[in-house]
Amino acid sequence: MEKTVNQKAWFLVLPVLVLVAFSAVIPLMTVVNYSVQDTFGNNQFFWAGLEWFKEMLRDDRMWDALGRQLMFSGIILLIQIPLGVFIALNMPKSGFWVSFCLVVMSLPLLIPWNVVGTIWQIFGRVDIGLLGHTLAAIGVDYNYTSDPFAAWVTIIVMDVWHWTSLVALLAYAGLKSIPDAYYQAAKIDQASRWAVFRYIELPKMMGVLMIAILLRFMDSFMIYTEPFVVTGGGPGSTTTMLSIDLVKMALGQFDLGPAAAFSIMYFLTILLISWVFYTVMTNLEKREG
């Protein structure tokens, strides 16, 4: 759409600016403040420069958490994006069953995150959980509280359970926007199923898929509650993601300086990767017109 230049539009944006300034800028400045200062208690602070940043960058603990976090987000994207597209392709075409599938698929998305954790914590327990009990019955040695591999599998399956529907819903919305004429043309050309997917469906889904990738990346990179409830970051620290580590540091040990430096680097990392996704996305939108 053609937009007109109008500087007065700033007034319409003003409420958002004030609100976000209060709920984002002020807190963020506090974090920046802490990150460059040190304290001996009693609210006496003095300048520490970039000491905390240097210390955090030397600290293996953060690098390990970052490694785990990248691995987690990577696995999540690799599973959820193709699976979500696959599910969307298999959605019923019309009628009652569409609504039914949509409602059931959205259900996991509206469950409070700690309840999601609780559900899987129970589901996976060998004594009272369906999954754990079944696995034990068929002779699989499965215990997510003591075996790091089982813990990882549990939180990944949990996240797939929790969020794949989001990708599927987005991909479905993209598919719905393809006019029937495209499929008829493909049929006349006797295009294979793969060709239809590759040259019609996939390009048409690109825009929404980018949103899906962006959202799934951001949220999986910030994940806290679900793995915290299920594994508490253990066994050991094998499932301690960045957020879990950060909360432990900031609210648990009250190490304000290092935690603040950690926060800033954490936020910048997300921002950088998201900015890349966002740029690609808006370019795609432009190309489509």
Place this chain on the structure above:
Amino acid sequence: MTDASITAPKARALPKVKSSTIVMGLYLLFLMLPIYWLLNMSFKTNTEIVSTFTLWPTNPTLDNYRTILTDPAWYTGYINSLIYVVMNTVISLAVALPAAYAFSRYHFMGDKHLFFWLLTNRMAPPAVFALPFFQLYSSVGLFDTHIAVALAHCLFNVPLAVWILEGFMRGVPKEIDETAYIDGYSFGRFFAKIFMPLIASGIGVAAFFCFMFSWVELLLSRTLTTVDAKPIAAIMTRTQGAAGIDWGVLAAAGILTIVPGALVIYFVRNYIAKGFALGRV
């Protein structure tokens, strides 16, 4: 896998078993099993849960639900959650509507940067904000109030609402605005009387998403509350520990947190797909 359904796109859903039906069936089963298990446990007594393993409750009981619905320590949690979620939804929409209109209709200095900056707040890890929020709201005397949580959740809900609404507003032709202004409508009247009804579904979807993300969030709402505004989710985590876990009550509480979500999904089911695409399809 889906040859049948795609090469004949016009075919109405016939009652024959297609591979796509099997795929969807398996997927929905995968989604429902853990929830079913929670439901199953919520109708059992704790002794039954711990001592025997059954696929359905042998002696269904409503005791767990009774415990929650009669004990103020439990049910005020639900009320607290609902209060701040509704507050958050109202605030988010009230500020996001004009902003989204501005973004969808006008170019102004720094609009693109502003838009991206708003989105960055959606990317901010709540863990980063937990401590500063705690200090900020304590210092202005809002700690442990509903409005504190509602404002804190604006951090990620306002950008999202702006994003969704902007997508929907973009679909409304600009000629409508212009005609209304020529007809002598003021901006306020035009917006309330003509424009808002046109994007009603967008507003519904945005409200749904604000509700959803505020309802499911725990880290911030737990950090900002102790007693008076404590959300149900936080009360659930507290009951674990101490004298062992009462699995039955925990399961019932979990089921009750799913109910509001299930209700709102039902109302927006026809717009859900478009909404998740942020109005951009």
